[in-house]
Amino acid sequence: xxxxxxxxxxxxxxxxxxxxxxxxxxxxxxxxxxxxxxxxxxxxxxxxxxxxxxxxxxxxxxxxxxxxxxxxxxxxxxxxxxxxxxxxxxxxxxxxxxxxxxxxxxxxxxxxxxxxxxxxxxxxxxxxxxxxxxxxxxxxxxxxxxxxxxxxxxxxxxxxxxxxxxxxxxxxxxxxxxxxxxxxxxxxxxxxxxxxxxxxxxxxxxxxxxxxxxxxxxxxxxxxxxxxxxxxxxxxxxxxxxxxxxxxxxxxxxxxxxxxxxxxxxxxxxxxxxxxxxxxxxxxxxxxxxxxxxxxxxxxxxxxxxxxxxxxxxxxxxxxxxxxxxxxxxxxxxxxxxxxxxxxxxxxxxxxxxxxxxxxxxxxxxxxxxxxxxxxxxxxxxxxxxxxxxxxxxxxxxxxxxxxxxxxxxxxxxxxxxxxxxxxxxxxxxxxxxxx
Numbered sequence: 001x002x003x004x005x006x007x008x009x010x011x012x013x014x015x016x017x018x019x020x021x022x023x024x025x026x027x028x029x030x031x032x033x034x035x036x037x038x039x040x041x042x043x044x045x046x047x048x049x050x051x052x053x054x055x056x057x058x059x060x061x062x063x064x065x066x067x068x069x070x071x072x073x074x075x076x077x078x079x080x081x082x083x084x085x086x087x088x089x090x091x092x093x094x095x096x097x098x099x100x101x102x103x104x105x106x107x108x109x110x111x112x113x114x115x116x117x118x119x120x121x122x123x124x125x126x127x128x129x130x131x132x133x134x135x136x137x138x139x140x141x142x143x144x145x146x147x148x149x150x151x152x153x154x155x156x157x158x159x160x161x162x163x164x165x166x167x168x169x170x171x172x173x174x175x176x177x178x179x180x181x182x183x184x185x186x187x188x189x190x191x192x193x194x195x196x197x198x199x200x201x202x203x204x205x206x207x208x209x210x211x212x213x214x215x216x217x218x219x220x221x222x223x224x225x226x227x228x229x230x231x232x233x234x235x236x237x238x239x240x241x242x243x244x245x246x247x248x249x250x251x252x253x254x255x256x257x258x259x260x261x262x263x264x265x266x267x268x269x270x271x272x273x274x275x276x277x278x279x280x281x282x283x284x285x286x287x288x289x290x291x292x293x294x295x296x297x298x299x300x301x302x303x304x305x306x307x308x309x310x311x312x313x314x315x316x317x318x319x320x321x322x323x324x325x326x327x328x329x330x331x332x333x334x335x336x337x338x339x340x341x342x343x344x345x346x347x348x349x350x351x352x353x354x355x356x357x358x359x360x361x362x363x364x365x366x367x368x369x370x371x372x373x374x375x376x377x378x379x380x381x382x383x384x385x386x387x388x389x390x391x392x393x394x395x396x397x398x399x400x401x402x403x404x405x406x407x408x409x410x411x412x413x414x415x416x417x418x419x420x421x422x423x424x425x426x427x428x429x430x431x432x433x434x435x436x
Contacts, residue, residue, distance in 0.1 A: 002026075008033045016042070028063060045419040057244065058410070061094060061402050062235045069318030073233060074098070082325045087198050087228040087395075088112065091170055094233055094402040109198075115171035116192035116201065118179070119149045126183050135390045136265040138180040144258035146172065154252035156408055165253040166401040173394040174198070178205035181387055199224040202394070207382060219336040220381050223329045227374055230322040231392055233399025235315075239263040239270065243400040244407050245416040253404060260400045261393045270392040273375035276310030277385045280344055280351070288343060292350045300360050310372030311355055312365065319367045326373035333380050348376050 004023040011018045019041050022034040032055045035046055048054045063072045071078040074093050081090055085099065088109045092100045100108055125145055129138050146168070147154055153165040175192055182189050182205075190205045200216040203224060208214035234240070242263040247256040264270030283295050298306040313320050334340050352368050355361045378388055407413050 004031055006031070010038075010042070026058075029065070039419075045421070047421050051241075056236060056241065056416075057407060057413075059236070059403065059406060060097070061406060062233045062399070064235050064315055066313075066315040066317050069316055069321050071234075071321050078230065078321050079325060082226050082229050082322075085229070087225050087232070090229045090232050091398045094398050095166060095405070111167050112171045112198070113192075113194040115168045116175055116194060118146075118172050118175050121149070122176075122179070123189065126179060129183070131184060131186065133184070134265075135177070135180040135184060135387050136261065136271075136393070138183070139176060139390050139393060140258055140262045140265070142176045142180065143169075143173075143261050144255055147252045147254035150254070154254070156247060156250055156253055156256075156404075159409075162253060162401075162405050162408065166398075166405065169253065169257055169397050169401060173397050174202035175205060177387070177390045177394050178202065180390060181206055181384070184386075197221060197225070199228065203381075217336065219332055223333045223377055223381065226325065226329050227377065227391065228395040230325060230370055230374070231395035233396070233402065236403075237269070238266070239396065240400060240403050243404050247404045247407060248413065248416045250415075253401065256404055257397060257400050260396070264393050264396065265389055270389045270396070272309060272369075273371035273378070273392070274385050274388045276371050277375045277379060277388070279307075279309045280347055283347060283351075284344060289347050289350050292347065292354065296351070296354050296358065308355070308361075308366065310375065311361070311368055313369045316367075316369070317365050320369045322370035323368050323373055326370050326377065327368070330373045330377050330380075333377050337380055339380050342380075345376060345380070348372070 002025045004025045006023045008021040008023055009018050010021060019038070021038065023031050024034060025031050039045055046054070061074065063075075064070065073081060073090065074097055076093065076099070081093075085093075089099055089105055091112070092098070092105065092108045122142065122145065125142070126138065129141070150165070150168060153161045153168065155161045179189050188210055190208050190210075192201050192205060194201070196204060196216065200221045203216055203221065204214045206214075236244075239260040243256050243260040246259040247253070267275045283291060286295065295306070296308075298304040299308045334342075334345055339345055352372070355366060355368060361367075375385075375388055378391060379385065383391060
């Protein structure tokens, strides 16, 4: 963080003396006004609901330019990473700051695959859940429970502990997601096979059974790997900020990541692709592709209460770069599986066409986002809708860990303590119960 030659001056209309605030420059993106001493000098806080104009930390991991539709991991464009690298290389990049050479990649992949199994006792833990429990409810419990099994890596202030817990979490998340799925459908759990790729191993654990093994389709394997890359990190979003805030208390990495899983579950965040597929299902019930135009007219009517899911983004005011990549993958997967004529997929494409051509949506920059296409791809692969957010959590785990490790290594980090604008009652006395 570089101190700018500029400074911000805060002036008051009531005659209070001006306050000079330092300004810091990042390598790219907006400069920031340092308000850390504002309360001490003025007795006032800033007010920023949702922290939309507040930088809560300094970070060198991920950069988003929403106006340009640009996403960089450690400076590398997401388009290059998704087409020239695999998920293991992306994990290495996010965790350690560089893309590995062939030997470093092999070593890192081996270190991850050495930790793919989970304790057998996790199976008994699973049995405490109802079979119809939402997989994200199960995942929140399973990830948090890891801290009960791996006491040798729970000290968040120990760099070696953080590194081993990072490898364990990345390695075990596919196993836990697949276990949650198998439990929900009453099938036996499938143990990981470390001779498969990260994505291939996950697909096999999801869809193989003891009586019928699963042969990994290379097109699907690559599509799954790309989904993982595109969702690996996304700057200071709600779940990442949750992980940082939780970790700032000094809690163990497994608990901090479990907090991120819980936050990701929300339909406005990680649950968006699930909400998108549910929306398509509702349109299908209304009459399918013939009702798409009517549905979109309802979306335009602010009084209808009908929302368009899978379009637009809080940060991107241009086309989400991940959506472009996912759109290509979507067409590849549908082609490989012969699903181009599937009614739900035809419906999704009709919805996309209207959104890209109708002035109402184009003028508001409501382009299809990554959730729209990734949900379609996952459904085509055979992943049930209620598992979508679990897959998202699996992919985002490496970003959460990288952000958590960065925060702990920052000498300026403190336990998170947001302030408030209090609007409740002033001090008052408790009356005896007979006089209330």
